[in-house]
Amino acid sequence: MARFQRMTAVDAEASPPSESKTFKAAWSDLVRGFFQHELWLQLGWQDIKQRYRRSVLGPLWITIATGVMAIALGLLYSVLFKIPVAEFLPHVTVGLIMWNFISGAMKEGSDIFIDNEGLIKQLPSALSVHCYRLVWKQTLFLAHNMVIWVILMLVFPRNLGWQVLLAFPALGLLVLNGVWVSMFFGIVATRYRDVSPLLEALTQLLFYVTPIVWTTQTLHEQGGAVSSRAKIAELNPLYHYMEVVRAPLIGAPVHAYNWVVVICCTVAGLLLALVAMRQWRFRVSYWV
Template sequence: MTRVDPSNAPASQSTTFSAAWKDLSRGFKQHELWLQLGWQDIKQRYRRSVLGPLWITIATGVMALALGLLYSLLFRISLSEFLPHVTVGLIMWGFISGAIKEGSDIFIDNEGLIKQLPSALSVHVYRLVWRQTLFLLHNMVIWVILMLIFPRPLGWDILLAVPALLLLIVNGVWVAMFFGIVATRYRDVAPLLEALVQLLFYVTPIVWTTSTLRSAGPEMQTRARIVELNPLYHYMEVVRAPLIGAPLPMYHWYVVLGCTVAGLILAMLAMKQWRYRVSYWV
């Protein structure tokens, strides 16, 4: 079996940031490959299905409607205010959870291609992120429908959703790369991440709001501040707030940018140290 390293250099010479960056850039240049593979994944998943990827949109829409109705009654929040909050949150969560859970298995699932296809390791990561991006964009149809049903004053701030989504995609790359490498080496990481993602869903303001906590009294205000320790809360806000016409304090951007830089450095360190070993671990 041959290992997929873009160079023929010995392993000892591959543990450099230059080699890691070369893998990322080479993989990105092979966009025709991962764009086609990602699109093929979707076609294969919904082969012989009448509605195809619409099933994901329908499932997301039904869940958003059910949770929105339930929690709007429990929290006594207007449905026109709460349903867009829940819907956009679920759409973003689909991308985030997919990048984490599927990212942890990305190299294991592509064992055959890694050992036989002479491509950069990052091709498989770009393929995953591209596939999740297609699902996200497909689900945005639900947001469009909601904005038609519950019109809101969306000003120029809505354009902030574009760089926010780009940041989300960049984070998807480093998340899939880092956890993919670690989970390939330590197979217990994948089930651990699956349980962690489930827990994070409940502690991230998706089906509830921080404003509800703040209005419940001084003790809940303290808990609302604790929620801000969760980085996923800030990722949600930078995308969701522009899309639903909510105010967006600048500190959310600072946290997201800081986490993005830290995550990219972490992924580069993992690639520098273990990238060339992945083909042996799978």
């Protein structure tokens, strides 16, 4: 009898009142978590300090590692594709910087609730706090890596013009997407633990099919069937995310349709995250 009562109590806790399974409640979690900024700002900064504890260079290792990778890939593929280094190296570098943010939000986002099991069970805060914490940490990494872009612009000067200002709203969209990506994949991967390793493999595949170390312009210039493959490559949404940020930063033409695709994907992603939160937000603490 006592065992039955305990099971009934657990079931009652696991079945929240019907008003919590609404889009209003899901949106309220996102808003409440955002206004708990003192918490996730401090936790995100603490994550970086803990990661580079007792290190002499500290977070500069992020910049060094990204810079070395960008130079190696830029020099190698500029020779293979016969593209001038001054033109290709900024393309690869900015692409890698943006990719580190995107892949970090996807891979670490899938484990965000599992890794914070203790805080979720003990700290009375909005679930979205942990997503904001991850995105804040990835934004700090991004800021460190942008030093490489500044150095490249000094070494290979470009006439950026006013369009460079478009990078700011583009980065804002990228950060906003980081929130819904970490929230959605975090919830799904907490329930289905096979999602995390699957997502890691998928992220690796996406790196190769996204124009980071290659360009669609090169494919267009070759013409024929190769040119048609470039159009197929543009079906990849990550291509458009790359372009809205990279084009203003390297002085390349900015196309309106890239922005349209990114904005549409952002709205669709936020709706998808809200649906996941509406259905399963209250169960995360039982799944971790």
